[in-house]
Amino acid sequence: MRPTNEDDLSRRRFLRITLAGVGGVPAATLFLSTQSKDLFPPPPTDLDDLGRFEWGFLVDTTRCIGCGSCVRACQKENGVPDGYYRTWVERYEVDKDGEVHVDSPDGAIASFQTDLLPRETRNKAFFVPKLCNHCRSSACTQVCPVGATFDTPDGVVLIDKDRCVGCGYCVQACPYGCRYIDERTGTADKCTLCYHRLHRGMTTACAEACPREARICGDLRAPKSRLRQVLRERRYGLLKPDLGTRPKCYYVGLDPEVV
Amino acid sequence: MSTTSPGQAGPPTRYVRRVFLLVGVALVAAALLQRAARPATWGELGNYRTAGLTAILATEPVHLGKEGCARCHAEIFGLHEKDFHFDVECEDCHTPGREHVRFHDRFPTGGDPALAALASMPKEYTREGCLFCHRRLGARPRAFAQIEPAEHYAFLGVNDPQTRCIACHSPHEPIFLLAEVKRARIHPVIHECIHCHDTKPEGDYTQVDSHPAMFVCSDCHEGIVEDFESRKHSFMRCTACHLYHPENEDSGRILVNGNRRFCLLCHEDAPFRTGAKQPLVDSKAHLEMIADALELDAAELAADPRACLRCHLDKIHGDVVRK
Numbered sequence A: 001m002r003p004t005n006e007d008d009l010s011r012r013r014f015l016r017i018t019l020a021g022v023g024g025v026p027a028a029t030l031f032l033s034t035q036s037k038d039l040f041p042p043p044p045t046d047l048d049d050l051g052r053f054e055w056g057f058l059v060d061t062t063r064c065i066g067c068g069s070c071v072r073a074c075q076k077e078n079g080v081p082d083g084y085y086r087t088w089v090e091r092y093e094v095d096k097d098g099e100v101h102v103d104s105p106d107g108a109i110a111s112f113q114t115d116l117l118p119r120e121t122r123n124k125a126f127f128v129p130k131l132c133n134h135c136r137s138s139a140c141t142q143v144c145p146v147g148a149t150f151d152t153p154d155g156v157v158l159i160d161k162d163r164c165v166g167c168g169y170c171v172q173a174c175p176y177g178c179r180y181i182d183e184r185t186g187t188a189d190k191c192t193l194c195y196h197r198l199h200r201g202m203t204t205a206c207a208e209a210c211p212r213e214a215r216i217c218g219d220l221r222a223p224k225s226r227l228r229q230v231l232r233e234r235r236y237g238l239l240k241p242d243l244g245t246r247p248k249c250y251y252v253g254l255d256p257e258v259v
Numbered sequence B: 001m002s003t004t005s006p007g008q009a010g011p012p013t014r015y016v017r018r019v020f021l022l023v024g025v026a027l028v029a030a031a032l033l034q035r036a037a038r039p040a041t042w043g044e045l046g047n048y049r050t051a052g053l054t055a056i057l058a059t060e061p062v063h064l065g066k067e068g069c070a071r072c073h074a075e076i077f078g079l080h081e082k083d084f085h086f087d088v089e090c091e092d093c094h095t096p097g098r099e100h101v102r103f104h105d106r107f108p109t110g111g112d113p114a115l116a117a118l119a120s121m122p123k124e125y126t127r128e129g130c131l132f133c134h135r136r137l138g139a140r141p142r143a144f145a146q147i148e149p150a151e152h153y154a155f156l157g158v159n160d161p162q163t164r165c166i167a168c169h170s171p172h173e174p175i176f177l178l179a180e181v182k183r184a185r186i187h188p189v190i191h192e193c194i195h196c197h198d199t200k201p202e203g204d205y206t207q208v209d210s211h212p213a214m215f216v217c218s219d220c221h222e223g224i225v226e227d228f229e230s231r232k233h234s235f236m237r238c239t240a241c242h243l244y245h246p247e248n249e250d251s252g253r254i255l256v257n258g259n260r261r262f263c264l265l266c267h268e269d270a271p272f273r274t275g276a277k278q279p280l281v282d283s284k285a286h287l288e289m290i291a292d293a294l295e296l297d298a299a300e301l302a303a304d305p306r307a308c309l310r311c312h313l314d315k316i317h318g319d320v321v322r323k
Helices: A003-033 A047-052 A069-078 A139-143 A169-173 A205-209 A226-233 B011-037 B050-058 B066-070 B074-082 B090-094 B098-106 B113-119 B127-134 B149-156 B178-183 B222-228 B260-267 B283-294 B298-303 B307-315
Strands: A055-060 A087-095 A100-103 A122-131 A149-151 A157-159 A180-182 A187-189 A215-219 A249-252 B244-246 B252-254
Touching: A047 B050, A055 A122, A055 A226, A069 A087, A069 A205, A069 B090, A139 A149, A139 A169, A157 A187, A157 B050, A205 A215, A215 A226, B066 B074, B066 B090, B098 B113, B260 B283, B260 B307, B283 B298
Parallel strands: A055 A249
Antiparallel strands: A055 A215, A087 A100, A087 A122, A149 A157, A180 A187, B244 B252
16 A cells, blocks of 8 residues: 555665665774774884884795785785785796796786796796885985985885875886875875884784795894895895895895896 | 274165175075974974874784784694694685684674674685695796696596585695604705606606706615505605605705595595596595404594504505515
């Protein structure tokens, strides 16, 4: 008899459910995020202490299996938008003629499905994970017109997102292609070396996720750190050292093909 | 102050004063303007806003690390730590656990189902997830365990291509206890031919000029290897069972033997394994039958890692290793 009223009811119910759903997820996240503050150690309050560290990074290309765990972990840890990567894994395959073939499908977020070259024509093949080199003389810091990109006292290159005007000059200046403009905010973005984790006594999300210990983040000022230990024992190289950017990302087993 | 000629008070002094005044005002104005235009907290640590740094510093982590998971899942964590997957973080497969831990800290006895759903984590990894690491790729280090799924399934007689890896391989329950590896002795590095060659070359490497010297198993274990060649499993490599664990580039550790669970990776009867060429067994029924026949305790037999070898050792090694 009263189909319209039933319609109204169901519509009202539909709206209620929809609104609860739309508001519920952020509300629940907010609710949960206000609980148990002690899940992680607090960030340091005395900023003068930052200068005691000098963070560096090491990538062991001989151990990398190209699984993409680092890319996935970085994406989740830092809320990196789809299609952009703060770290990614490149694959190099050199054929019998010495020609180099490189790929990195979706930054290797879902690893690699097939080989680039058939077995018979392949001389050597290997993976090279890439990330911001946190250069000591970084081009991106030098070109920023508003002082939004800066070097922290402990040697990490960061971006002040409230200050960045999104001009994109740094994106062009970085010789390693580590920067992008985040479409959501219109500001530049890149690897922070998980700065929020380092000072809570944790390692970077990518280094933690790596199942092969192919990525090591550590303090260059601590002689006993794992990073320094590997740097003492292994032969390593830097990416584009001739540019004078003085990167702090060291690559074990680096091949001249890698750029 | 006045440097103009004393007799002529007037214009020159006034102008100089004006110039000084103007410059002074300009300087003060510039300083005030700069102070007004400079963002708060600028310049405390360097040529940037300290607030920009502290904002990043205050960001909350998302990944807990496996110790965070171990707080509640101690048992499974203990197993995982002994497995070869010990270096694979829980959150690699199960996704970040921050909200999950928050929820269960707040509601130890279970709260709102809608919130619980948000805080739940995927229990199982997909087949593709395992293949992220273990799909055979030319660029992967050769010594790392990797398979071509179709080939692997054909070898094991698995008919259903959608069969998940965890049907046979449990990612938590170690088949090779790492504890045993840690007890194992440092062993010379065993390089297999296929670690460098795409396919096993014909013949003996010593016949090849300038081939680097290699350890092969028969160098030291000649009798055992010779005996093994006549056994049913001779198509397998020694290191398939005597797992080689290269801890670093210079040395490795090697396991004494595989165990019951390892045998059953190939020989357990399962619904997805209808086309198998190898003998299949329903391990539970088989063990009960054997226990009955030999008047043994079935549970004790099932717990024995060498249960299969009690009877079937001759398919692998002969008397040469029994003593």
